[in-house]
Amino acid sequence: MSAFTLTALNSAKLNGYLGEKLALCLERRIKAEDVDGLVEPFRHREERRLWHTEFWGKWMLAAVPAYEYSGDKALYEQIRSSTQAMIATQSADGYIGNYPDDGRLQGWDIWGRKYTLLGLMGYYDLSKEPQVLQAACRLADLCIKELGPGAEVNIAKTGMHHGMASCSILEPFMRLYRRTREERYLEMARHIVACIEGPDGPQLIKKGLAGVPVAERFPLPEKWWSWYNGQKSYEMMSCYQGMLEMYEELGEERLLRVCDRIAKDIIATEINIAGSGASCECWYYGKKWQTEPAIHMQETCVTVTWMKFCQTLLRLTGDVVYAEELEKTTYNAFLASLNPDVSSFSKYCPLEGIRGAGVGQCGLEINCCIANGPRGFFMLPEAAIMSNAEELAVNLYEDLQARVTLKDGLEVAIAITGNYPVNNKVQIAVTPSATATWALLLRIPAWSALTAVTINGAAVENVNAGSYCRIARAWQAGDVVELVFDFSCRVAELNRCLALQRGPLVLARDTRFNDGAIDAAVLAPGEQPLELVSAPAAAAAAGVWQAFTTKLVNDLNAEGPAGGPQEVHFCDYASAGNTWSAASRYRVWLRKGLRVAIGDHLR
Template identity: 40%
Template sequence: MKKYTSLLLAGFVFIGGITVAQDKLSRAKSEIIGGFIGERLSNSYKNRILLQDADELIEPFKHRNETSLWQSEFWGKWFTSAVLAYKYQPTPELKQKLNAAVSGLIATQSADGYIGNYTKESRLKQWDIWGRKYCMLGLLDYYSLTGDKKSLKAAREVADNLMDDIKKADGIIVTKGNYRGMAASSVLEPICLLYTQTNDKKYLDFAEEIVRQWETAEGPHLISKADIDVARRFPKPENWYSFEQGQKAYEMMSCYEGLLELYRLTGKPAYNTAVEKTWQNIRDKEINNAGSGASAEMWFGGKTLQADPIFHYQETCVTVTWIKLCHQLFRLTGEAKYADAVEQSYYNALLGSTSHDGFHWAKYTPLSGLRLPGSGQCGMNLNCCVASGPRGLFNLPAHMVMKAADGLFINYFTEGNYLLTTPSGKNVSIAQHTDYPATGKVGITIKLLKPEDFNINIRIPKWSSKNVLTVNGVAVKEVISGQFASIKRNWKDGDEIALELDMRGRVEFIGDKPQYAAVMRGPVLLARDEALNGLSLGTIVNLAGKAGYVDLEAVPHSPESTWLQFRLKFSPESYKEQGDEPITVDLCDYASAGNGKKATYFQTWFPQLIDPKKGH
């Protein structure tokens, strides 16, 4: 009995004799998000989700003449985005579009269960299994949303056909497709979800077999190499985009998402440990100050190189999958570091890869340079990142305010209302009043019918050094940056929580000769856009700041041009005996920089003067 109790406390339960790992956090009953984030969600909903021609995405499945490309992923990426959007804001218009998209896809399914666009001779090659994965993910999302048995049946038949095809070949999945089998074996995720919905053991067995094959000579060694830098697990291949490439960022993280689903089903510590170690390595060695990474779609040890010009930097598919992986781990553990990582990525890399109207999504986004448009892929009018971007955008609402066994978690800060249930099952409403991150002030009102004892946990971002947290005007003690402040009390209707975070401008440095500096404010990376007021900074400026902080003055601006804008004084190079007075320049949030109707040059890392008097 003691062992059983300890497992429950650790997030494990016994089902059918199997130890299952349970998520610590679950979604609220509903979310209504306002402010800037609410506007971005609304724009994407109207201009990307609803405007997408689903028939165009289904068309390749009707012809089955493909031998190497990846058109079959686009339907699943858009559809899973649309399901997230519908869960956030259910409307009859979107529901009708989802219904038609599912029935249209299922209509292409052959008698053997196959849904795909590859020729008979080319099945299992290149991106065929990858495309089947996205079809299953979409069908299973629809079943989870509606309970429609036709979609579950179709997903089962896709899985059964895949398993049969692999068996008839040689039984090995990791030699199929690209990137050391990571693209093909990332099908682990929907296979695990299918087992969750059906309890059919053959799917669990197939999932375990996929993971076993990872550790064979030909596999990606995703568990055994979890202690090795993600950029150094395999030798650099002769052909960058080839089977031998073992550093593919997006596909690697997709496999780890599947491994976490298998961990939920089995409770095997090795699975979770491999993901956590890899996540930490990515965070430490790859993720830049905009919250993403990867060059030409591969891990490359890029964190220390981020001030340099980088080829094909920050693929949007990488950004989206990083956010999804972080939230997978966050739901399991409730650890603040995963939410910190999402916040940084969401406000910078993700929002920086989309247009304000939500229609366009970039393929790559540099930290300095120009935001350049991507192109269509596979003979279609969109590419992988246009299809995938909204999956990251609509991933956030489900994680804003969440429920735990002993109370609530307030994870992100936006104007909005969130309906949940207390530990006793009573409705509780959380109302946030804030313009964060324009300022660091967050007001939270608790609404419930009867008083109740439970915890409310509020994330204190790691970047915030000075924090003030009060309940009904009384200060909360032990508020620690990078952790959740846990407040346990008898909550009553109308109770007020106030949080004030440290929004001073922070200077971050990188490199030696030359050294570069960047300015962060809250979770937001600031940039110099040539369209803003002030002189061009060039390479001859030093930041004027003390103890790593600089004074930023909010600047009135047109919301059509930028979201956040600040004025900052820099110390310029001078050849006068007494030097020159500091110059004033305007900076804006990275997501807005160069992201207007006209492409303009922007810069986030500023080269610092080499001064031998200061040890350089």
């Protein structure tokens, strides 16, 4: 049912820039968390509307794969002890949460149960301790009693956002079915889908297959944060993620078809140049409006959920589009959400302005995005290299080492070097355990107009942008593949604004370079393509990862030489604003000035 298999986290190691940030996140965010503080709300049953109970499960969704990746024994103990503490809060009827008996099913109660189930199953997968799975089953059985077939309450009428928050519990029910093979969990999953598609539900399948844009699923609500808001992006994608789990188990093609269609609709209408979207956490035709500031743009929870959706669709469909999206989001929106020392994540991450920390939620120092952000890192080693019996696909070109197993037990080690995307040349050392014939799939980025591929120095033909270059041959130890990507400056234009890109990176102006007003309109001189010149000294001085200069007219009122092209600095968008202070205002989309003399005003 899937095109590829993910690489096991203990069989992959990121060695480049992403690997450095991942390691810092592991130490400074995941292991530094006060996990007992996340369990504490479960010891009290006083809540009626807030979402304290998502935080522990979100932490677990990063901590468990972080342990699988690193083997860190101290982290394992944090996971183990917090899971035991969580199970200790379980009521006799199976409930784990912080809502009183007469407040259950209200607010974010079911949403929190979803994350608790996912966290419990994460630890069960590590430990195989039967009491952990038993605790998950007891909580799930309570949900069936309260919300399942024959219950008085329709799950789609509970919680927030036309029931999408509650109905996203579909995902852990499918995971629980896969682990237990108990039919009642599959029956509950089918019931949830029926409620989603019912007259009171968000009708995600019906509207998706009918082509209803995600920004127009329901009329604008009178009260934004309510059940009546049906454009909530994070919760909507979470429900579709559950449908992908269901497709993988049951093979119902309509579920894959609708998720694929919705993802491509989101790409076409919502995902911005940095690889994320949403305003006030809702779809809003963000792709066409991205040049305009919007309230609370690009929530990190949306970014990470989009990454997971793309990773899953890539694995199931083998469609290279999702690898493209995963790379774009990773190097731009995701990395941009990190604070300077990688100990936290921003809540929102606009395309211009000043970045900063979000406020704590639910009376705690943590918020949803700080809890959810780390999860994004551990999708990357799994997705960088994927495989099936006959093929090995390279999706990301981060420096890395990975090992996968193909047909007949053939082990293949892959080592990627080149310091991508600082440099545009990548070497891939291929080391199979024996000489054998299989296919290597190289993702050729859509943005690389001209990509050169060689094997042991011999040129490879049929290298096409936006596709996999499939090389089927007898591979042997010592084979080396080299790729040279086109890192020419690309100029994106929208709504009389322009933005610069280099390789997978979006670029931004930043006030730290002190080279003119970043909000000023600009003009690209002449008809020749812009040339980006690497500026490592400027990058070091400003405290950014990568910096470049190019020539732009950036003072439309100046006369003489000052009115001509001037050297203007740009940095990678992820580094722009990374002081989280007014010292580093930044801007991606630059207004284009009018050239009246050549008739711009008449076009």
